[in-house]
Amino acid sequence: MSLDALPGFREFYPAELAERNFIIGAWREVARRYAFAEYDGPPLEPLELYTKKSGDEIVGQLYSFTDKGGREVALRPEMTPTLARMVAAKANALRKPVRWFSIPQLFRYERKQRGRLREHFQLNVDIIGEADVTADAELLSVAIDIMRAFGLTSSDVRARVSDRGLLRGLLVLTGITDDMLPGVYAVVDKMDREPRASLETKLRAAGLHDVFIARVFEVLKHPDLATLRERYGDVPELREDFTRLSRYFEYLDALGVGDWVEFDLSIVRGLAYYTGIVFELFDAKRELRAICGGGRYDSLLKQLGGADLPALGFGMGDVVLGELLRARGRMPEWKPSVDVWVAYGDAALLDDAMRIARRLRDQGRAVEYASGGQQLSRQLKAADAAGAREVLVLQPADLERGEAVVRRLADGTETRVRLDEWIGGR
């Protein structure tokens, strides 16, 4: 019988947990700088929370089961339904815009592969109750500033931005109707990854006639914003979209992140509920999966049975990000750390070592000492292995005078100190 961890679930040894904490620490710090407040919800939710509403993408991969009370439940695969419920419950009482973030552990029942497990930690940052594009700029700025907090630059990571509103507007111009849009979006998402023939097949399956298919390809031939504006800027139905995007890029510049961002109409994002500007963060070398993705989902909260508030947000997982940080040398190497190792030259001094350890710990120092009666050389060796910065060496004769020797392990220098002063003054 194998008692290994379940497939897709991680065990965090100290070195790995240090990495996870490093990532989560940076997430919290940047979110704090943007004045977002942290919240959390239950890791286990009623299955219905995820199956009832559309979100078909997720349903097939739910980590769900029947609990002992006969309830159909699921480990949370995403945070948004929980967030929607929490906001709805106090919608009128909350100051708008709501600026919240959370770092839930999320679960999916699917096959493990690179950058994708059955469990991960994901930063969720959301702004609720703000329809203006300023919020879109603010949101992307958070994501990019997190990259900067890790020491990554705009040549390590790129943000690609699109606008579902503009894309929809362009497609509607070609005569495509709203019921065809989901199928078209799915194809747009794969535009540069699949041959045209298979894309056409899928468009036909989505109910498009050949004449529409040709128009779709025509619209998407030039996905950059300048060309689009040149060709479609005068179309009245699209004027608002172009204005919104202009302001968006203007604000991103003002927030100091403009040079990380490029427009690409073919960015769609898989989730069907996005309604406006969407974005993804990628490593510039395109070796990894998306680091982060998000956008505006103005009608989702209402669909989820919550408040009718405009909203936008992004998710950023720890798995791909961790891979990127390691690959770019931005993940600090964990090493054990002890402030003071108390060593004793005579086994009879163990009690004294303990008393001194206690006083040092009261001062907030990380203190360790050897168990009974090891020879001094062994204690020093152990102190070194434990990553101790200083060793306090106790000897019977010194101790009688209230003194001890402090050895700095980095360079071996030793100082004779008065114990009370040395402990008390720290």
Added chain:
RNA sequence: GUGACCGUAGCUCAAUUGGUUAGAGCACCGGACUGUGGCUCCGGGGGUUGGGGGUUCAAUUCCCCUCGGUCACCCCA
């Protein structure tokens, strides 16, 4: 869910066409070393060769099944 490739110690690897008791480095523990760590030398623990079955006098090696891993697809956080 589909397909391809790969499984030898905690890690990285070795083991002659199938041939003795499956080895080495690193790591870990201990000794040399009872007033001082890193270096060195010596020693130790640790393997059902992922598991099961088959072929054979003999299987880490060949075959089948299974489990696990990696990658891609699907999908996407």
